[in-house]
Amino acid sequence: MISPIFVGHGSPLMAIQDTPCTEFLLDYGSKLAPKAIVIFTAHWETEVLTISSTDDIYETIYDFGGFPKELYQIKYPAKGSTQLAHTLAERFKAKGIRVNLDATRGLDHGSWVPLSRMFPQPECPVIQISVHPYLPPAEQYRIGEALRGLDQEDILIIGSGATVHNLRAINWNAVSPDAWAVAFDDWLIAGIEQSNLEALFHYDTLAPNARMAVPRPEHFVPLYLAMGSGDPQRQAKVIHRSYEVGSLSYLALSF
Template sequence: MISPLFVGHGSPLMAIQDSPCTEFLAAYGKKSKPKAIVVFTAHWESELLTISSVEGTYDTIYDFGGFPPEMYAIKYPAPGDPELAKRIGDRLEKLGIAHRFDTKRGLDHGSWVPLRRMYPEADIPVVQVSVHPFLPPGEQFRIGTALRGLDQEDILVLGSGATVHNFRAMNFNAKGPDAWAVAFDDWLVDRIQSKRLDELFRYEELAPNAKAAVPRPEHFVPLYLAFGSADPASSATEAHRSYEMGSLSYLSIEF
């Protein structure tokens, strides 16, 4: 069994720069090797939930600008898995969740950056799934429930985003984490571990510093999607936490 996981993927530079988070991802990859990976990525937005059904290997998308040339030379040619994509579609259909398939899109950096650190050989089949940032948190969680039981098949459901992701609040001279960002993450972890779903779904009004932490929800919703896919009887653990530039959170939670 491989439990669902949410990871903070932070800056694309983590593809080439070592950090406490990249050490965590590498260690995770050494202890757990899934048969396949389903990744909800913050960098693929669509109003209609879209599932990658790629034959062969993925292209690598460089959906960022102004980074060192070596970033644009990286390839992560993971194989697709159309059969698993269809199974996911069937599960969504049973819950009445509209969706479509995409046979061409490559892996964006929300997927390949953390995956390259976890599984550098790029030999595990991947199904990438889009996010609709503006659906209510409860609906995000419900979408995730369509994937329940995949953990029993050693299929990793991965949410890739960030809990605190506010470019305007970043402090490049910070010597440590900002207290307000830590307080937001503390609140999240407490509600997740105690399964206070109603409060989690109302984070915008209840969580401290929510507007500063989540100015736009595309990086935040993969947390709900991964959490929803977990066995309701499982216990969540804080797998890793670190910060860059004061408030950019690399909180990772295993469900």
């Protein structure tokens, strides 16, 4: 059994720089042997839930600019699985969730960056799934519920995003986390540990500094997708917490 997780993927630089978060990812991944990985990435937005469906090696997508040349030379040669993609699609359809399959899209950095630190040598199929950032949190959670039980099959479900992701609030000179970002994550952690779904679904009006922390929800909604896929009887817990440039959160949780 492998619990679903949410991870903060932060800057693409984490693919080539060692940080507390990358050390955590490597250590956490070294203890797992998933049969497959299903990852919801903040960097693939669609109106209809879309699943990568290929048996080939994915193209590595460099969906960013202005970074060191070595970052653009990294390849993450993970393979997909059409069989698993179709299995997932049927699960979503059974819950009345519309779904498309995509046979051509590669892995964006919301997927390959954290995966390259967790599993430097890909050994199992990877399925990438898009997000619709403007669906309500309760609906995001319901989408995640369609995958509930896959943890019992040793399939690792990952929500890849960030709880606090406001690039306009970055403080390059920060030597400690910004208090407003910490307060938002504190509120979020308390709600998750207490299984207070009603409050979590209304974070935008209840959480302190919500508009600052989540100016746009694409990086935030993978949290609900991962949370929904977990066993509600299992205690959710923080598995890593660190910050960069003041407010960029690398909070990670298991469900």
